Amino acid sequence: MTTSPGGLPTASSGLAEHGHDPDAAGHFGRFGGRFMPEALIAAVDEVAAEYDKARHDPEFLAELDRLQRDYAGRPSPITDARRLSEHAGGARVLLKREDLNHTGSHKINNVLGQALLTQRMGKTRVIAETGAGQHGVATATAAALLGLECVVYMGEVDTERQALNVARMRLLGAEVVPVTTGSRTLKDALNEAYRDWVGTVGNTHYVLGTAAGPHPFPMMVRDFHRVIGLEARAQVLEQYGTLPDAILACVGGGSNAIGIFHPFLDDSSVRLVGCEAAGDGVETGRHAASITGGSVGALHGAFTYLLQDEDGQTIESHSISAGLDYPGVGPEHSFLRDIGRAEYIPVTDAEAMDAFRLLCRTEGIIPAIESAHAVAGAVRLGRELGPDATLLVNLSGRGDKDVDTAARWFDVVDPASLPTEEPASPDAAAGEREL
Amino acid sequence: MTAGGANAPDRTGLGVLEDVFTTARAESRAALIAYLPAGYPTVAGSTGLLTQALDAGADLVEVGLPYSDPVLDGPVIQHAVDTALRGGVRVRDTLSVVETLAARGGRAVVMTYWNPVLRYGPEAFARDLASAGGLGVITPDLVPDEEHGWLAATTTHAIAPIFLVAPSSSEQRIATTAAATRGFLYTASTMGVTGARDAVSDTARALVERVRRHTDLPLGVGLGVRSGSQASEVASFADGVIVGSALVSAAEQGRAAVARLTSELAAGVRGNHTGR
Numbered sequence: 001m002t003t004s005p006g007g008l009p010t011a012s013s014g015l016a017e018h019g020h021d022p023d024a025a026g027h028f029g030r031f032g033g034r035f036m037p038e039a040l041i042a043a044v045d046e047v048a049a050e051y052d053k054a055r056h057d058p059e060f061l062a063e064l065d066r067l068q069r070d071y072a073g074r075p076s077p078i079t080d081a082r083r084l085s086e087h088a089g090g091a092r093v094l095l096k097r098e099d100l101n102h103t104g105s106h107k108i109n110n111v112l113g114q115a116l117l118t119q120r121m122g123k124t125r126v127i128a129e130t131g132a133g134q135h136g137v138a139t140a141t142a143a144a145l146l147g148l149e150c151v152v153y154m155g156e157v158d159t160e161r162q163a164l165n166v167a168r169m170r171l172l173g174a175e176v177v178p179v180t181t182g183s184r185t186l187k188d189a190l191n192e193a194y195r196d197w198v199g200t201v202g203n204t205h206y207v208l209g210t211a212a213g214p215h216p217f218p219m220m221v222r223d224f225h226r227v228i229g230l231e232a233r234a235q236v237l238e239q240y241g242t243l244p245d246a247i248l249a250c251v252g253g254g255s256n257a258i259g260i261f262h263p264f265l266d267d268s269s270v271r272l273v274g275c276e277a278a279g280d281g282v283e284t285g286r287h288a289a290s291i292t293g294g295s296v297g298a299l300h301g302a303f304t305y306l307l308q309d310e311d312g313q314t315i316e317s318h319s320i321s322a323g324l325d326y327p328g329v330g331p332e333h334s335f336l337r338d339i340g341r342a343e344y345i346p347v348t349d350a351e352a353m354d355a356f357r358l359l360c361r362t363e364g365i366i367p368a369i370e371s372a373h374a375v376a377g378a379v380r381l382g383r384e385l386g387p388d389a390t391l392l393v394n395l396s397g398r399g400d401k402d403v404d405t406a407a408r409w410f411d412v413v414d415p416a417s418l419p420t421e422e423p424a425s426p427d428a429a430a431g432e433r434e435l
Numbered sequence: 436m437t438a439g440g441a442n443a444p445d446r447t448g449l450g451v452l453e454d455v456f457t458t459a460r461a462e463s464r465a466a467l468i469a470y471l472p473a474g475y476p477t478v479a480g481s482t483g484l485l486t487q488a489l490d491a492g493a494d495l496v497e498v499g500l501p502y503s504d505p506v507l508d509g510p511v512i513q514h515a516v517d518t519a520l521r522g523g524v525r526v527r528d529t530l531s532v533v534e535t536l537a538a539r540g541g542r543a544v545v546m547t548y549w550n551p552v553l554r555y556g557p558e559a560f561a562r563d564l565a566s567a568g569g570l571g572v573i574t575p576d577l578v579p580d581e582e583h584g585w586l587a588a589t590t591t592h593a594i595a596p597i598f599l600v601a602p603s604s605s606e607q608r609i610a611t612t613a614a615a616t617r618g619f620l621y622t623a624s625t626m627g628v629t630g631a632r633d634a635v636s637d638t639a640r641a642l643v644e645r646v647r648r649h650t651d652l653p654l655g656v657g658l659g660v661r662s663g664s665q666a667s668e669v670a671s672f673a674d675g676v677i678v679g680s681a682l683v684s685a686a687e688q689g690r691a692a693v694a695r696l697t698s699e700l701a702a703g704v705r706g707n708h709t710g711r
Binding site: 025033034035036037038039040041042043181182187188191194195198199201202297298299300303308310311312313314 | 502503504505506507509510513514517520525526549550551552553554555575576577578580581598599600601602603604605608612623626627628
C-alpha cells in the first residue's frame, strides 16, 4: 500500500484488489448489472477494460496520487467535534473532512480519476449530469486541468435556480446545456447525458457523478472514493487506538457513503449507517429515500432500489438537499442493505436543517445540507449509544452553496436582500442537486 | 408448433410475426413497421392513429408503452410520451390498445423500456400480451445478458423477444443478441437516439451486412427514416423498415397526416427493392 505524507493510504490504494468486486457483469448479488441500450454496451465495455488496465498501471496510479495530493489537497483531516458531542449523548463524533477538498466536496476524487481515464482512452470530450452543480463544477474543473472539452447537462429548473453554479462552470470553460424535458431536474439531466453519449461515444467519455448506473461505474466510482475510508480508518486507529463503533454518511446515489463504508466492510464490529433524505417524511410520499421507502427495479442502467409507482414509472423525489434529491441509489448499497451489512435510516428536511445549524454553532463548520443528514444521524445514534461510543461522520461537502437555502429556512436575513427568484416551495429552494 | 399439424398456419404470436416477413418477402419487398405510443394524444386517439397506420399500409405496428425515462428517444417521442403520461396512461392501456388492434386483424408488437415490464412481472406481461393478441416485445434498454427469465416467459407464451443491435455491437454481441431474438432483429441504423434524419447513414447498410453473417432472422432497420425515398433505400437492403418519430410528428397533425405518410412509406418499401 502506497502512502502519502503522514503515512496515510493514498488514492491509488483504493483501486487495489480488495475482494469486494461485483461479478464480471457488474452484479452485487441480484443488484447492479447493465440495464441499458445495446448501443452503449461497447462504450461501457471500453471503460471497464481501460479501468482494469489503469488500476494496475503504476504510471496512472502515480499521476492520480500526485493530483490528489498536490491539486485536490489530500489527505483530508479528521476533526474531533467535541462541542457537537454534547448534543449527541456525549458520544465522540469524528468528522472526515471531505469538505476541505478542492471544489468543496468528495466529488473531486471520482472526477480526477475519470478525467485521467478519459485521457488514457484517447478521448477529448467529457460530459456530465448535474442537478445544480457540484459534480458539474468538479467535472468542469478536471476538464480545465487536463484540457478536455466539457459539456454539462443540467435541468432547466436548476439552471435558473443555480445561476451562480452555472457561472462557475462557464468560468471554468464548460458548456452548460439546460435540459427542458421531463421534470427538468437531475434525472432528466442524466437521461440527456445518456442521449448525448449514444451519439458521441467515439470521442466522448461520460463522467457519471455517483456510484450508480451501469457496470463498471458503481465499482469504479466507488474505488476512486475508497480513499476516504482508507484514510479515515488509518487516522482513527492511529489517533484513537480503536475502530469507530459506527460510520454515518448521507446517501443519494451514494458515492461518498460507499467510499467511506467500503474499507470497513470486513470490520464486522463497525456499523455502517446510510442516512437517506426523507424530505417531508417517508410516510408523506414526498422524500428521496430510495431504500427506506422504495422498491427494486431498473433505472439508469442498474437493478437497484428506486422510487416508482405501481406501473414502474419513476416517481419524482423530494428533498431540501438537492444533492440527495434523486429517485435511485447505487446498486452496492442495495446489496449491503439486503445482506444486512449496512443499515439505512431516513432523515427529514427538518432534522437535517437542525443538524446543519447545530454543526455551524458548535464547531464553526457550515456543512453541505447533504452532509447535514449524516450529522443528524450521528446525533440520533449518539443519544442511543451514549458516551462510550465513537462515531465517524463523512462530512462530504461544505455548505457555501447552501447559504441561500439555509438563510431562507432559518429566516436569518431580510428576504429583500436575497435574489429575487423566489422558489415556489422550500424544496424548490434546494441548493446543489447531485447524485 | 401448433396442434393442427405441419400444414396448419401457426396462429401464435411468433407464427403471425413470421408471416409478416414471409409475406413481404414473397412480394419482393420489405415490411413497413410503424411506431406510435399508446395514450398519445389519448388512449382512444392512439388506437385510432395506429388503426389508420395499419389501414394505410403498415404491415406491423409497434405500440409504444410510455415510460418516464426514455433514454433512447429523441425530443419528438419524448414529448408524445410525456403527453401520454400526463394524460394518465397506464400499462394496462397499452395492452388494451394492442387488444383492440388485434381484434380487427392488426398485427402489433409492444415497444417498452424494461422497468415497466419488471414491475408488471415479466411472466405476467408475456402472458397478458399474448392473450391480448400481441406478437412480441421490443426492449430498447434490455440486453440479453440481463434477461433473467424473459426468454423463458416469451417462449411459454409464444411471443417474440426482440432485441437490438447497433453499429457499435461487436461480432460476438451480434451473434449472442441474434441468438436470443425471435421474430425479427431490430437493427439500429445509426449511433444516436430516435428522430427523423435527412439521410440514412451508410452505417445501416454496413451493419445489416455484418448481421447477415450471423443470422437468418429478418432484419428491421430503424432510427431516422422519415420519407418514402428513405424507406425505399432501406428496403433495398433490409427486411423491415421501422418508422417512429416521423409518424409521431405526423400524428400531431392528425389521422389524415398519419395516413398520408404511411401510404408514402408503404409505396417506398415496395419500390426499388432488389431483394436479398
